[in-house]
Amino acid sequence: MITYVARRMVTAVFMLLAIAFVTIALFFGASKDPARAMCGKPCPAETKAKVSAYMQTDQSVVWQYGEFVKGLFVGRTYGEGAQQVECAAPCFGYSFPNRSDVTSLIAERLPVTLSLALGAAVLCLVVGIGLGALSAIRKGGIVDRFSTGFAMFGLSVPTFLVGLLVVQVFGFMLNVLPFSGFVPFSESPAGWAWHLVGPWMVLSFILAAGYIRVTRTQLLNELSADHLVAMTARGASPRQVNRHAVRGVMVPISAMFALDVTALLGGSVIAEKVFSLHGLGDLLLSGVNEADLSIVVGVTLFSAFLIIVGNLLVDLALPLLDPRIRRA
Amino acid sequence: MPDPVLQVDDLTISFSTGATSFDVVRDLSVTLDGGRTLAVVGESGSGKTITGRAIMRLLPRGASARGRILVAGRDMLAADERDLRRARGADVAMVFQDSMSALSPYLDIGAHIAQALRLHGPSVSRRAARARAVQMLERVGIPEPADAVRRFPHEFSGGMRQRAVIAMALVNRPALLIADEPTTALDVTVQAQILGLLRELQEEYGMAMLLISHDFGVVASAADDVLVLYAGREAEYGSLRDIFEEPAHPYTAGLRAATPRLDARLGTAGERTRLRAIPGAPTSLRDAGPGCAFAPRCGLADQVGERCVAEVPLPAPRPTSSAGGAHRAACHLDRLPSPQEAAR
Numbered sequence: 001m002i003t004y005v006a007r008r009m010v011t012a013v014f015m016l017l018a019i020a021f022v023t024i025a026l027f028f029g030a031s032k033d034p035a036r037a038m039c040g041k042p043c044p045a046e047t048k049a050k051v052s053a054y055m056q057t058d059q060s061v062v063w064q065y066g067e068f069v070k071g072l073f074v075g076r077t078y079g080e081g082a083q084q085v086e087c088a089a090p091c092f093g094y095s096f097p098n099r100s101d102v103t104s105l106i107a108e109r110l111p112v113t114l115s116l117a118l119g120a121a122v123l124c125l126v127v128g129i130g131l132g133a134l135s136a137i138r139k140g141g142i143v144d145r146f147s148t149g150f151a152m153f154g155l156s157v158p159t160f161l162v163g164l165l166v167v168q169v170f171g172f173m174l175n176v177l178p179f180s181g182f183v184p185f186s187e188s189p190a191g192w193a194w195h196l197v198g199p200w201m202v203l204s205f206i207l208a209a210g211y212i213r214v215t216r217t218q219l220l221n222e223l224s225a226d227h228l229v230a231m232t233a234r235g236a237s238p239r240q241v242n243r244h245a246v247r248g249v250m251v252p253i254s255a256m257f258a259l260d261v262t263a264l265l266g267g268s269v270i271a272e273k274v275f276s277l278h279g280l281g282d283l284l285l286s287g288v289n290e291a292d293l294s295i296v297v298g299v300t301l302f303s304a305f306l307i308i309v310g311n312l313l314v315d316l317a318l319p320l321l322d323p324r325i326r327r328a
Numbered sequence: 329m330p331d332p333v334l335q336v337d338d339l340t341i342s343f344s345t346g347a348t349s350f351d352v353v354r355d356l357s358v359t360l361d362g363g364r365t366l367a368v369v370g371e372s373g374s375g376k377t378i379t380g381r382a383i384m385r386l387l388p389r390g391a392s393a394r395g396r397i398l399v400a401g402r403d404m405l406a407a408d409e410r411d412l413r414r415a416r417g418a419d420v421a422m423v424f425q426d427s428m429s430a431l432s433p434y435l436d437i438g439a440h441i442a443q444a445l446r447l448h449g450p451s452v453s454r455r456a457a458r459a460r461a462v463q464m465l466e467r468v469g470i471p472e473p474a475d476a477v478r479r480f481p482h483e484f485s486g487g488m489r490q491r492a493v494i495a496m497a498l499v500n501r502p503a504l505l506i507a508d509e510p511t512t513a514l515d516v517t518v519q520a521q522i523l524g525l526l527r528e529l530q531e532e533y534g535m536a537m538l539l540i541s542h543d544f545g546v547v548a549s550a551a552d553d554v555l556v557l558y559a560g561r562e563a564e565y566g567s568l569r570d571i572f573e574e575p576a577h578p579y580t581a582g583l584r585a586a587t588p589r590l591d592a593r594l595g596t597a598g599e600r601t602r603l604r605a606i607p608g609a610p611t612s613l614r615d616a617g618p619g620c621a622f623a624p625r626c627g628l629a630d631q632v633g634e635r636c637v638a639e640v641p642l643p644a645p646r647p648t649s650s651a652g653g654a655h656r657a658a659c660h661l662d663r664l665p666s667p668q669e670a671a672r
Binding site: 224225226227228229230231232233234235236237244247248321322323324 | 384386388409413414415416417418421422424426429430431432433434435436443444447448480482496
């Protein structure tokens, strides 16, 4: 078990390092020169070279990568003298257009995205597993038919369309939900939840579809599984048998959830746009639009970090559910 | 004479799907004494597995059973849920055909056996149960049982798994063991080992065994009595000798003629022996007409005439050569069929 955990963690670290390199290399070759956007108009070649040197974008990919990794641990300094800018560890780069280190930009936006992602995760698991389980228990019943259709719809409709529909129906037509804005949890938990209900619905709607289907199929398999019949034959009560069936369902659900951490963060870009929330997705989009590569690289890597940590947590939880993995 | 371990009277099992309902087993009666093995044979769909399940009342959704099933004196069809749980795994245990799917992938072998033990003896400590599991594994011939007890089902070979399943079924010393095709998924040498083990344990524990099989080889080496099912009804019942040497039902005779035998002479001039298959395909109670379900495939139905297609034959006593045993066949023919005329 200890070897398993150690191996997973080492893999995670190497994965992050590799992703950092690829991201930096990718944006290094981007057609938009960040120095060009910063030096203003007109931009003589001389000034541009100076700006480039100041932003450290004139160096090789390998050097930039080295600096980036170093910056994560010990911080980074740009320029010198009066123009010197400090970026404290963990430094995810410095956004010159925003005159701020990317780390604080991320820290500012993180609560929004986390609120969105965590709430949507809870909602999609509750709805997905709940509806899936009910469909399996009453196979062919009303709930089953409804949720199978719902799942089909959810899988085939794009996020932005659902988002716009929710805003249109609940925000404008029924006027029961706010369609934009964010209230920090610390300020008013009720207001926080109230403003996020719409985005949660949008984000979890699509993800829930997958959970409905997997839960339904898996539970149906489990409920008719020979080993559960055998358990009954040993004298186990229906409750004991059901408890065992739940375990068989939780293993694939957990594995699936690990993959969906990505979808939650990715989907939040669109949900944030639709509901005018200023989260990480919105930050990333503005970075792309303004050719602010520091933001793009920083947010991409930070998201990668979240995804890898999410996956790591699921990987660590799986052996608790499925003891076979402990031996692997 | 002591009461039989298993007594089944007029068992009818039916499935209902929505508005329609049909029988898969009809009017089955059988008794089985402790220490004896009754083989239930028949083709796929003849109702042998569902009969085994009905005895433990482990019927799938939509299936229901009527009649009476007494296991060690307990009426299984009338018992309430708590009584059933008390009987399952303690009075009557089951060995399934596919040992892989009969074991939970999430529990190690020891946990399975310990579970069987603790479900019927809540006072047994976890450690005592694990220790008992080790003993049981040793008894069924698993090498290094102390190590094997911690292994998961997928780490065992098929034969080892079946041994473990047997250990699990027998840990509470049931009066009746239902073995549903226990050797079908195994290769022939392992089959012989498992059958030998079952016989040995049966003798040791004095339990009755209901052996569900479609393999005459397995039946010949393990059974005392044989019940032949066709389309959910009893075709013939008798001692192993009766069934093998003097089958009274054309179906049984046909099955015998279709089974390869080591002692059959092959290729001698004038007496070339070929296996004779029974023509046609097995039917079900649902599709059977008003008469004998086997009549359309029977080579002797023409000799008997109208009765075969008009009237269902009921099991009736037949002459038997084995002492004290009963021999019954459900056939309108009033003599023993010869193997040659069994198949049309």
